[in-house]
Amino acid sequence: xxxxxxxxxKTSFKTLRxxxxxxxxxxxxxxxxxxxxxxxxxxxxxxxxxxxIMRLYPETDQSVEYEGEVLFNGEDILHIPFKEMAKHRxxxxxxxxxxxxxxxxxxxxxxxxxxxxxRIHKKITKKxxxxxxxxxxxxxxxxxxAKRVDAYPHELSGGMRQRAMIALALSCRPQILIADxxxxxxxxxxxxxxxxxxxxxxxxxxxxxxxxxxDLGVVAQHCKRAMVMYLGQIVEExxxxxxxxxxxxxxxxxxxxxxxxxxxxxxxxxxxxxGVVPKxxxxxxxxxxxxxxxxxxxxxxxECPSLKAAGEEGHNVRCFLYE
Amino acid sequence: xxxTIFSVKNLTKEFYSGxxxxxxxxxxVSFELREKxxxxxxxxxxxxxxxxxxxAxxxxxxxSGEIMYHGRDAMKFKGKEMLDFRRRMQMVFQDPYSSxxxxxxxxxxxxxxxxxxxxxxxxxxEAKVAEILSxxxxxxxxxxxxPHEFSGGQKQRISMARALILNxxxxxxxEPVSALDVSIQAxxxxxxxxxxxxxxxxxxxxxxxxxxxxxxxxxxxxxYLGNIVEEADAEDLFANPLHPYTxxxxxxxxxxxxxxxxxxxxxxxxxxxxxxxxxxCPFRTRCRYATExxxxxxxxxxxxxxxxxxACHNYNK
Numbered sequence: 001x002x003x004x005x006x007x008x009x010k011t012s013f014k015t016l017r018x019x020x021x022x023x024x025x026x027x028x029x030x031x032x033x034x035x036x037x038x039x040x041x042x043x044x045x046x047x048x049x050x051x052x053i054m055r056l057y058p059e060t061d062q063s064v065e066y067e068g069e070v071l072f073n074g075e076d077i078l079h080i081p082f083k084e085m086a087k088h089r090x091x092x093x094x095x096x097x098x099x100x101x102x103x104x105x106x107x108x109x110x111x112x113x114x115x116x117x118x119r120i121h122k123k124i125t126k127k128x129x130x131x132x133x134x135x136x137x138x139x140x141x142x143x144x145x146a147k148r149v150d151a152y153p154h155e156l157s158g159g160m161r162q163r164a165m166i167a168l169a170l171s172c173r174p175q176i177l178i179a180d181x182x183x184x185x186x187x188x189x190x191x192x193x194x195x196x197x198x199x200x201x202x203x204x205x206x207x208x209x210x211x212x213x214x215d216l217g218v219v220a221q222h223c224k225r226a227m228v229m230y231l232g233q234i235v236e237e238x239x240x241x242x243x244x245x246x247x248x249x250x251x252x253x254x255x256x257x258x259x260x261x262x263x264x265x266x267x268x269x270x271x272x273x274x275g276v277v278p279k280x281x282x283x284x285x286x287x288x289x290x291x292x293x294x295x296x297x298x299x300x301x302x303e304c305p306s307l308k309a310a311g312e313e314g315h316n317v318r319c320f321l322y323e
Numbered sequence: 324x325x326x327t328i329f330s331v332k333n334l335t336k337e338f339y340s341g342x343x344x345x346x347x348x349x350x351x352v353s354f355e356l357r358e359k360x361x362x363x364x365x366x367x368x369x370x371x372x373x374x375x376x377x378x379a380x381x382x383x384x385x386x387s388g389e390i391m392y393h394g395r396d397a398m399k400f401k402g403k404e405m406l407d408f409r410r411r412m413q414m415v416f417q418d419p420y421s422s423x424x425x426x427x428x429x430x431x432x433x434x435x436x437x438x439x440x441x442x443x444x445x446x447x448x449e450a451k452v453a454e455i456l457s458x459x460x461x462x463x464x465x466x467x468x469x470p471h472e473f474s475g476g477q478k479q480r481i482s483m484a485r486a487l488i489l490n491x492x493x494x495x496x497x498e499p500v501s502a503l504d505v506s507i508q509a510x511x512x513x514x515x516x517x518x519x520x521x522x523x524x525x526x527x528x529x530x531x532x533x534x535x536x537x538x539x540x541x542x543x544x545x546x547y548l549g550n551i552v553e554e555a556d557a558e559d560l561f562a563n564p565l566h567p568y569t570x571x572x573x574x575x576x577x578x579x580x581x582x583x584x585x586x587x588x589x590x591x592x593x594x595x596x597x598x599x600x601x602x603x604c605p606f607r608t609r610c611r612y613a614t615e616x617x618x619x620x621x622x623x624x625x626x627x628x629x630x631x632x633x634a635c636h637n638y639n640k
Contacts, residue, residue, distance in 0.1 A: 041504035143592075157593055158368075187367035187531065189590045192575035196589065214505060217534070217577030221584075241581045258509035259579045260538035262561055269516065270509040270538070276474050277504075 001074055002029035003208045004053070004093075004176055008068035009078070011052045019065065020280055022048045023232040027068075027307075030176060033206035035199070037219040037240070039255075040229035043277055046212045049229070050178045052078075053210075054095055055085050072176075091121045094174035098181035100161035104153040110137070110164040111149035117171045136167040140197060159190035166197065176208045177201065183218065195222055216259050220244055225314075228252045231280060231288040234307060238315030248310060248317045250293045287319070295321055328525065329379075329412075329493055330355035334388035336371075336378045346597045348374040349385075350549035353624075356493060356525050363528040363536045363557075365572075366546035369594055372529045375546070376495045379527065380412045381405075410440050413486035417498035419478030423470040423485075430456070430466040433485045440489060455484045458521070459514060476507035480514065487522060495527045500535060512539060533576045537561055542630070545569045548597060548605040551624060555631040565633040568606045604636065612637045 009026045012019045023045040030036050040046045051057060057064040059082055070078040077088055097103040105113055114133040118124060124132070130149070137145035140163040153161055162182065169177060179198060183191040199222055201207050211223060219226050219240060227237040228251065236249040247253040257271035264270070275292045286301040287293070293300065299320060309315065310322040336349040349371045356362050364372040378385040381397065390397040392408060400408050413436075416422040423432055430452050437448045456466060459480040470478055479499060486494050496515070500508040512535065519526065530536050536543060540557040545566065553566040564570045571588040590609050595601055601608050607617040616636050624634040 041506060159593055188533070188575045188577075189367060189571060190593065191577075192587060192589060195577075196587075215577065216505065216579035220579050220581045221577040244579070244581050255506060256579065258506050260509075260512070260534045261578045261580050261583070262534055262537050262573075262576070263578075263580065263583070264534070264538055266538055266557075269513045272509045272513060273506040276476065276507065 002031050003073065004030040004210075005071040006049075006053065006068070007071065009049065009052060009070060010067040011048055011057075012065045012067075013057075014063045014065075015281075017281055021232060022280065023052065023229075025068070026229075026232075026234055028227060028234070028237065030208040030210060032175070032208055033202060034225070035202045035209040035211060035223050037211045037213060037223040037226040038229060039213060039216065039219055039226055041214055041255075041277060043231070043280070044229040045232040046229050047180055048232075050095065050180050050210060050212055053178065054089060054093060055082070056095075087121075090117055090169075090174070091172045092174055093176045093178065094169035094172070095178040095180065096162075096165050096169045096182050098184050100158070100165045100185075101153060103165055104161065104168075106153055109150050109152055110156070110168070111151075114149075114164075114168050114171050117168055121172045132171070133167070136171055137164065140164070140167045140170070141193070142167070158186055159193065162186060162190075162194055163197075166194075170201070173205070174207065176210070178210045178212070180212045181214070182211070184213070184215065191218075198222075216244075216256060217261075228255070231277065231283055233288060233318065234316075235289065235318045236316065237307075239312065242312055242315060246311070248315070248322060249289075249319050250295055250321075251289050254292075326358045327355045328358055328393060330391045331375075331379050332389040332391070334375065334378055334390070335386045336374050336383065337386045340598060344598055347549050347600065348597060349378055351388075352546075352549070352551050354544050354551065354554065356527060359519065359523050359525055360541040361519070361526040361528050361539055363530060363540040363543045364546055364551075365530055365533060365536050365543060367531060367572075367594060369548075369597065370546040371549040371597075372531075372546050373497055376414075376497055376527055376529050380409075380414065380495060382414070406440065410436075410489045411492045412495070413489060413491040413493070414495045414497065415479070415482045415486050415499050417501055419475055419482055419502065420470075422482055423478055425470055428467050428469055429461070429473070429481050432470070432481065433488055436485060436489050442489075451488060452484075455488050456481075458487075458518070459484045474507070475503050476511055479503065479511050483511075483514065483518065487518060487524070490522070491524060493525045493527060495529070497529045498531070499528075501530065501532065508535070515539065533573060534578070545572065548594060548600060550605055550634065552606065552635070553631075553633045554624070559631055563631075565627065565631065565638050566606075566635050567610045567612055567637075571609075604634075 007027050011023045012021045026049055038046045053070050066078050069076050111133050115129040118129040134145050134149050142148050142163050183194050202209050223240050226240050227234045230251050236252045247256050254273035273292055287304055290296040290300040305318050305320045307316045307318045310317045332353045334352045338346045340346050352375055366372050377383045433452050434448050500511050543557050543560050544551045544554040547568050553569045564573050571590045574588045592609050603619055603621050604617040607613040622634045622636045624632050626632050
């Protein structure tokens with residue numbers, strides 16, 4: 001049994017134009033000490049996937065509907081009462097976000113926020129919690145942690161804030177960490193520091209990590225397994241090395257070819273995927289990528305392919321080309 | 324160089340923070356731009372690359388320095404001369420959402436520069452707008468739409484059209500693809516290259532993305548805390564980075580290719596505040612090779628090999 005099993009997850013939102021299914025049948029597993037990447041462009045549903053696992057959308061007004069299962073240690077956390085979910089959130093599964101300034105409360109010091117998280121989930125005194133908070137900040141590489149514990153988020157630099165947020169996420173030693181574009185807002189040298197830290201968490205503490213990103217470079221350098229999402233569906237998944245060398249789905253191929261690396265030939269134009277990502281509400285019955293695909297046939301416009309094993313073991317692709 | 328069309332020398336821009344504190348955002352920066360070339364300024368946030376771009380066009384007045392445009396001193400330009408200078412220097416900004424007026428249709432947005440510079444009559448202007456917009460890939464039936472009806476990539480194309488309509492010699496592109504998704508980024512980069520060939524423009528390209536910069540540039544200047552620390556031809560810079568900061572920067576770039584595994588040089592700490600610049604070499608606080616000399620005096624940018632320049636005491640040849 002995997003630590004986290006997502007089975008056929010489907011999340012729909014109530015909009016003025018009726019229910020819109022933002023993610024449609026997403027399934028994957030995360031094992032202990034595994035680091036899995038979800039890759040995709042804006043609007044592909046990668047963040048909705050993570051926020052559905054955490055159940056971060058308000059559920060009281062029926063504006064969101066979940067289908068499928070999210071099994072954490074075998075327990076379906078998608079359908080337990082909302083209040084019970086609060087016990088898992090932060091404690092067993094924690095999350096870090098792209099924008100640390102928006103995710104930390106501006107009117108409390110970072111120390112206060114870590115102490116609060118600790119005291120919600122653990123029975124410890126304020127003093128012990130404060131010491132623990134300083135230890136956590138030190139662990140995430142914040143210099144002079146005993147002083148910085150009393151700093152407000154705006155007093156820290158971008159990289160420091162990201163570290164403080166990671167300290168907050170780690171406060172209860174979660175078994176799973178969801179990192180939603182954790183380094184997108186950071187400079188490359190700081191990005192390298194933060195990624196190094198996330199990789200260490202994965203190795204040292206055996207924390208399962210879901211890394212959500214649009215940066216193919218980060219995935220190629222740090223992850224073993226990845227999923228590519230397009231318009232709410234997984235279109236390809238498998239081993240990173242195999243996938244980057246021999247991508248199968250036309251979208252994955254296009255995505256990898258269109259990113260310049262330092263080896264790219266300057267005299268040739270970059271490969272481009274035609275058109276833009278269509279709106280979810282305009283998605284038809286066919287393959288969601290068919291409008292932009294070079295290989296699309298009649299069939300692709302009427303029938304949506306399912307995710308099927310192709311190539312090496314553990315490699316799945318959603319395309320009729322490989323049937 | 325005889326084909327240099329634009330150069331800045333010892334460009335400095337200071338800002339006041341409070342009454343007494345001075346921030347040197349740009350510190351004695353010199354570079355030149357040749358005909359039909361792409362010169363890139365790279366560096367991390369706060370290194371002064373955008374300020375350099377703006378000060379070079381006098382969008383913000385430089386504190387001191389020299390700006391030469393076709394051998395004429397652009398710092399002295401006034402009135403009509405300045406207007407003419409502005410016509411030849413255009414800019415494309417990072418955020419396509421906030422750089423287009425939301426209350427104007429896009430054909431009006433692209434036409435406006437022509438009106439300001441009093442070029443052509445109505446019919447001529449309309450023809451020119453139609454020509455440029457088609458050139459950047461906007462369909463004729465979309466001309467009367469408002470910016471919000473376009474995607475990010477399309478908006479950036481419209482920004483390009485607005486910059487190009489005056490037939491500029493130089494376009495300053497300030498992070499033009501940073502806000503775009505990867506598949507769209509490739510489209511815009513290809514367009515930038517194509518337009519350069521068609522219109523013979525030079526780009527001053529400002530970016531933090533090293534892979535993009537390598538692809539688009541002829542020459543690159545690496546900035547750190549308001550200083551250019553290294554300058555070289557693009558190929559040369561990537562093959563043979565000399566400054567310790569450039570080396571660390573290049574090693575930190577995650578490449579979208581699992582085969583390229585680099586020995587990573589991790590920089591410790593963060594960029595010091597520009598309010599409190601270290602004495603001597605600005606990079607010495609994070610440099611693995613820093614010596615006493617680095618704290619004492621600031622290294623000058625000196626030529627080491629052909630067009631390769633570096634500002635480092637420890638580089639001896």
